[in-house]
Amino acid sequence: VALIRAGLVGIGKVARDQHIPLLRASPHFELVACTSRNNRVDGVANFTTVEAMLAGGPGLDAVVVCSPPQVHYEAAKCALLAGKHVFMEKPPCATTAELGRLTELARVGKRTFFQTWHMRYAPRVSDAKRWLKGRKVLGARIVWKEDVRHWHPGQSWIFQAGGFGVFDPGINAISVLTKILPEPVFVESAEHFVPENCQAPIAANLVLRTDSGVKISAAFDFLYAGEAIWDIEVETDGGALKLSFAGAVLSIDGQRLEFPPHKDGAYAEYMQLYRRFAELIAAGESEIDATPFRLVADAFLAGKRTPVARFEE
Numbered sequence: 001v002a003l004i005r006a007g008l009v010g011i012g013k014v015a016r017d018q019h020i021p022l023l024r025a026s027p028h029f030e031l032v033a034c035t036s037r038n039n040r041v042d043g044v045a046n047f048t049t050v051e052a053m054l055a056g057g058p059g060l061d062a063v064v065v066c067s068p069p070q071v072h073y074e075a076a077k078c079a080l081l082a083g084k085h086v087f088m089e090k091p092p093c094a095t096t097a098e099l100g101r102l103t104e105l106a107r108v109g110k111r112t113f114f115q116t117w118h119m120r121y122a123p124r125v126s127d128a129k130r131w132l133k134g135r136k137v138l139g140a141r142i143v144w145k146e147d148v149r150h151w152h153p154g155q156s157w158i159f160q161a162g163g164f165g166v167f168d169p170g171i172n173a174i175s176v177l178t179k180i181l182p183e184p185v186f187v188e189s190a191e192h193f194v195p196e197n198c199q200a201p202i203a204a205n206l207v208l209r210t211d212s213g214v215k216i217s218a219a220f221d222f223l224y225a226g227e228a229i230w231d232i233e234v235e236t237d238g239g240a241l242k243l244s245f246a247g248a249v250l251s252i253d254g255q256r257l258e259f260p261p262h263k264d265g266a267y268a269e270y271m272q273l274y275r276r277f278a279e280l281i282a283a284g285e286s287e288i289d290a291t292p293f294r295l296v297a298d299a300f301l302a303g304k305r306t307p308v309a310r311f312e313e
Ligand code: NAP
Pocket: 009, 010, 011, 012, 013, 014, 015, 017, 035, 036, 037, 038, 039, 066, 067, 068, 069, 071, 089, 090, 091, 118, 154, 155, 157, 168
């Protein structure tokens, strides 16, 4: 089977940590080009704009967008209009209408558009979903706390408008919650803590509720200096479930469930994402679930904004 020839847009942390090694190891894809304003990737054709990559690049089948969300739309639009399949990092775009338009362009152009939620592929997320099926949910809690200076060094876009602030990691928690819960979730209230010199929140507290009225609290914090906490807890009529370490560990009633190590090791999430992308291309389908994005947008709509001290990196 011919390899899918991919071009990568935005050479930053996630491109280096995940996409480049994965594309180089993948049995389905071949990394042939990159777009970067400041960086170069060895062994592929390098361009400084998406337009130049699409016009002058080696024949591409797919474009992988891993720049910040504020510039996702233009890159993905150009790629879809040029007849390429698109893999897009989370958070999807700067606005929900942009995601709607990309979905439509992919449909009309008969291209695959994969709006990814990488944490849904974390090792224990499907097990958690399976365990929750058929149990009655009584309550849930998200605690998502990390040190922005450690995890997002130099990423000034994160605190600019459209950068999502603490929801850049927080949307991962919501993507997992909305995958494992058997019921739809709504935003009931939200409070965003926004540094005086920033446009996006550095911390936020949300109250969500399921369609049957079960409350879910969510606390997001970017100024947490200890070891990161990425936990989701769900109380049910059949016990308490906890997903910790960003979906890597599953415990029931305080007992950690043991599983054999994943054969793809540290790259398991992105291996599966790329496998799924190849499957979607082969099937001529797209996969876009806007739910986590809509919930974060709703939290901005419904939320109150509390100014807090300046943030200096
Ligand atoms: P990053 O380190 O800041 O890299 C983003 C890259 O995008 C930059 O290095 C830059 O590369 C390019 N870019 C293009 N236009 C830009 C603009 N206007 N402002 C800033 N950069 C621009 O960020 P990242 O951590 O890789 O995250 C990128 C996306 O991936 C985000 O949506 C994030 O949520 C998602 N993500 C990140 C991780 C992670 O572990 N960091 C994990 C999963 C998903 P050039 O200078 O080369 O153009």
